[in-house]
Amino acid sequence: MTRLPHHPDLRTATTPARRVSTPWLAVLAGPLSFGIAAPALIVDDVARALDVGAGGAALTVTAFGWGIALGTALLAALLARRGLPALLAASAALLSAGTVLIVLAPVLPVLVAGAAVQALGSAGLTVAAMSLADSARRMGVATASLAVVGATGPLVGALVADVLSWRAALALPLLSALAVPAARRGGAAPAPARARVDGLGMVLLALLVTALVVVPHRPLAAGPAAVALLLLLVARVRSRPDGAVPAAVAGNARFLAACALAFALGVVNFALLYAAPDLLHRHAGWTSARTGVVLLAPYLFGGLCSAFLVAASARVSPRAVVAALLAAGVAAPLVAATATAVPLLLAAMTTASLAAATGQGALAVRAAAVVPAAHRAEALGLFTVAYLLSVAFGPAIAVTLTLP
Known part of the structure; x- marks a missing residue:
């Protein structure tokens, strides 16, 4: 990593x-x-x-x-x-x-x-x-x-x-x-004046985001479109390095690694959230109403604790932070896929929630810090888009995996 x-x-x-x-x-x-x-x-x-x-x-x-x-x-x-x-x-x-x-x-x-x-x-x-x-x-x-x-x-x-x-x-x-x-x-x-707005770059970025949101629902149509738009956007970044997607951000491997990990943690979290009713019904016979009330605990716990963990991550080695997030992101779906006991299922969902919420904050800090200060706003925006795309992919994966 x-x-x-x-x-x-x-x-x-x-x-x-x-x-x-x-x-x-x-x-x-x-x-x-x-x-x-x-x-x-x-x-x-x-x-x-x-x-x-x-x-x-x-x-x-x-x-x-x-x-x-x-x-x-x-x-x-x-x-x-x-x-x-x-x-x-x-x-x-x-x-x-x-x-x-x-x-x-x-x-x-x-x-x-x-x-x-x-x-x-x-x-x-x-x-x-x-x-x-x-x-x-x-x-x-x-x-x-x-x-x-x-x-x-x-x-x-x-x-x-x-x-x-x-x-x-x-x-x-x-x-x-x-x-x-x-x-x-x-x-x-107000920010100092920059070069004129990169209209074409913003249009390509908007179309790419739209295609990626649609990919989980219409992969055969949206997938090739997303690839084509990504290639066009890469070409635009090369011709306009200070445009809507700055080259200093798009070409930064450490920034891209932070985005990829945040996206993966989000996918795991949202997939387990949407798979929870099926898993708890299958293994414990719970109704959707009971599941909805009980799931407040792990997801509320994960959100609240993440604030403290993100603050603590600033005092920990970056390698340790990444290793902990990776371990949690891998352990949660493995436990959810193999466990049948309700406490273990809830523990997996708590872990996924904690990893996603902590990863979003801790990795956002690092994603913004590894790019030039002048491009911090674009970096935070693109990082957040990467995390938000997991909202589209996670539920779709859960629905596919839980189909009879």
């Missing part, structure tokens, strides 16, 4: 003079996970309200997943070229507009469009939170907030839907906007 250097402190020349308080970073980043998790138990409510099938209602989640993957990459480029104030303004506007569409949507296509636009804004605010996390401890809090909200999201979404409405549950990502004023007051000054 490529060695990732030890960089516990991410302060650079672009660090804000007055830091945004750590809790605000959690508020800025965490609600994004509501867009993925909150609809889990209310899909049938959405389907009935709009007179569509459950599959059609689930398109809102697919649209949100596509939006956060695409928005992370594109809005990270905006941060690099226009600075934090522009990113916050654009993200807040997108988040608000998407939420308004969701609240007012009379038909499914408008709801799906609203989820996609809302996700673009959520992704931008999460990029902002990670760019403001100038230490391993603060990065750990930001990424742990995503995991904790993801763990509690289905239950919170169901409660909000019962008390208010399913539209209110889908509007929960808007909570990120509460932290925008604090981020604006404490954020860095």
Whole structure:
């Protein structure tokens, strides 16, 4: 495994003079996970309200997943070229507009469009939170907030839907906007002007992300398209080394190793999350409702503990951090595939959750530290895209493996 250097402190020349308080970073980043998790138990409510099938209602989640993957990459480029104030303004506007569409949507296509636009804004605010996390401890809090909200999201979404409405549950990502004023007051000054925006590079990146999101569902069509788009993007990086995907980032082996490991850990985590109902039903006869309640424990535990582990990783050898993450990432699926006892299955899911959440934070710190400071924003954006792609691949792998 490529060695990732030890960089516990991410302060650079672009660090804000007055830091945004750590809790605000959690508020800025965490609600994004509501867009993925909150609809889990209310899909049938959405389907009935709009007179569509459950599959059609689930398109809102697919649209949100596509939006956060695409928005992370594109809005990270905006941060690099226009600075934090522009990113916050654009993200807040997108988040608000998407939420308004969701609240007012009379038909499914408008709801799906609203989820996609809302996700673009959520992704931008999460990029902002990670760019403001100038230490391993603060990065750990930001990424742990995503995991904790993801763990509690289905239950919170169901409660909000019962008390208010399913539209209110889908509007929960808007909570990120509460932290925008604090981020604006404490954020860095606008970024220095760079070369003009690389329009072609951004289009190729957007198309590649879209193709990769579709690959698990339509591999025969999206797979070749993704390969072709990747080759075109590589050619674009060579002709425009300071473009949407900087050559200093794309050609950095240590950065790519961090992205690959984060993606792999995410795939394991999300695959086990979606395989859990089948595994626990098969080996213990549990219902889906009981599984959903019990799984709060391992995934909430993993999210909360990851904040402390990410902070501790700054004081540990990078080789030891990578070795521990690899060991956890391999052990979790092996135990889940071979064990039949419920405690062992829950231990495997806890390990996967802990490894993914810790890996996202610890590897993000290192991924940003191994590239030039001028390209830190793009590096964080591309790293986060790599992790988010696991949301598309993990569940699809779980469904394939658990088919009778």
